[in-house]
Amino acid sequence: MEIVAEPGVPQVVVTREFAAPARKLLRAHTEPDLLARWLGPDWLKITVDVLEPRDGGRWRYTHTDPSGERYAFFGLYHGTPTTERIVQTYEFDHQPGVVYLNIITFDERGDRTVLRQNTVFPSVEDRDYYVRSGMEKGLRPSWDRLATLVTEGI
Amino acid sequence: MEIVAEPGVPQVVVTREFAAPARKLLRAHTEPDLLARWLGPDWLKITVDVLEPRDGGRWRYTHTDPSGERYAFFGLYHGTPTTERIVQTYEFDHQPGVVYLNIITFDERGDRTVLRQNTVFPSVEDRDYYVRSGMEKGLRPSWDRLATLVTEGI
Numbered sequence: 001m002e003i004v005a006e007p008g009v010p011q012v013v014v015t016r017e018f019a020a021p022a023r024k025l026l027r028a029h030t031e032p033d034l035l036a037r038w039l040g041p042d043w044l045k046i047t048v049d050v051l052e053p054r055d056g057g058r059w060r061y062t063h064t065d066p067s068g069e070r071y072a073f074f075g076l077y078h079g080t081p082t083t084e085r086i087v088q089t090y091e092f093d094h095q096p097g098v099v100y101l102n103i104i105t106f107d108e109r110g111d112r113t114v115l116r117q118n119t120v121f122p123s124v125e126d127r128d129y130y131v132r133s134g135m136e137k138g139l140r141p142s143w144d145r146l147a148t149l150v151t152e153g154i
Numbered sequence: 155m156e157i158v159a160e161p162g163v164p165q166v167v168v169t170r171e172f173a174a175p176a177r178k179l180l181r182a183h184t185e186p187d188l189l190a191r192w193l194g195p196d197w198l199k200i201t202v203d204v205l206e207p208r209d210g211g212r213w214r215y216t217h218t219d220p221s222g223e224r225y226a227f228f229g230l231y232h233g234t235p236t237t238e239r240i241v242q243t244y245e246f247d248h249q250p251g252v253v254y255l256n257i258i259t260f261d262e263r264g265d266r267t268v269l270r271q272n273t274v275f276p277s278v279e280d281r282d283y284y285v286r287s288g289m290e291k292g293l294r295p296s297w298d299r300l301a302t303l304v305t306e307g308i
Contacts, residue, residue: 009163010274056230058210076210076230078243078253087253089232089243099232099241101255103276120164120274122257 001143005131010121012131015114016143020150022083022106022113028150029053029104030081035061037153038145041138044071053081059088075099083108090119098126115143155297159285164275166285169268170297174304176237176260176267182304183207183258184235189215191307192299195292198225207235213242229253237262244273252280269297 001016018025028034030053040046044063049072051059060074075089086104091097100121107114121127155170172179182188184207194200198217203226205213214228229243240258245251254275261268275281 011164056210056212076232076243078230078245079251085251087243089230089241089255091232097233097239099255099257101243101253101274101276103253118276120255120276122255122272122274 001140003136003139005127008124010124010127012119012121012127012135013116014139015116016147017109017112017114018147018150019112020147021111022108024150024154025106025113025115025146026081026083026086027154028146029086034149034154038149039142041134042141050074053077053086055080075102095126095129098122098129100126100130155294157290157293159281162278164278164281166271166273166275166281166289168271168293170301171263171266171268172301172304173266174301175265176262178304178308179260179267179269179300180235180237180240181308182300183240188303188308192303193296195288196295204228207231207240209234229256249280249283252276252283254280254284 001014004013028038030051032048032051035051036046036048039061040063044065047062047064049060049062055077057077058074059077060072063071072093073090075091078087078089079085083106088102090100090102100119103118105116107116121130155168158167182192184205186202186205189205190200190202193215194217198219201216201218203214203216209231211231212228213231214226217225226247227244229245232241232243237260242256244254244256254273257272259270261270275284
């Protein structure tokens, strides 16, 4: 997994190659039962509240920590998710009013697929908040579970 | 009007103060008849095809040049537009698949309002394309007309 977060640029780009076709990665992102199997840090429980993977559809999921504290993320799909691209707005209920854009692309190379997650933020401060909130600590184990899911689980 | 487009940063921020309250600027952005009176370069005719200023609503407008060529822009509202903020995704039909995020904020100061339009792009190349496509040439006369509309027209 490669993370690029350049100083002064309101953007984070994370890439990783998976030993699976794009259609499995798409399913893992757009089917609630599958998404719940890999997304989020280990120590949080995830509930997928809404997942409408179509142009203008909504999505929302909630992480709950052991003390019962909740962290909800929600937004909209711009365009229908495909095996090439998912575009969605993001908002975190603990940081209301800060909206960012997440662009996931799937690039198939033979029987492997490079997943690129490009997130752009309204400001560098908002990007830094996101990175400091434990992005990498959450993303790394999530994508490890995603790798297991798409290579062995579906 | 101040335009900030820093090298290497996929963002354009444009600000201008208007001698009008935020509620008039909001109306000028969210009522189709009013939007059509100020938006777009002088040499293009605008048609507001869809304007649903609510969370998850769609928007779409088309510019037509004297030869009949059409340029359509469309997207979704993330959150309901208010006198504080409008957040919308953007896509240009001549550049399909490139989605950006537009965050307009209204900051009232006495009987004046500072409008800040913060646009973030998937990449610096996409930002540069947007700037080179005549952004300033379109925006400057548009905002001049917007100023006239909100101070005298509504």
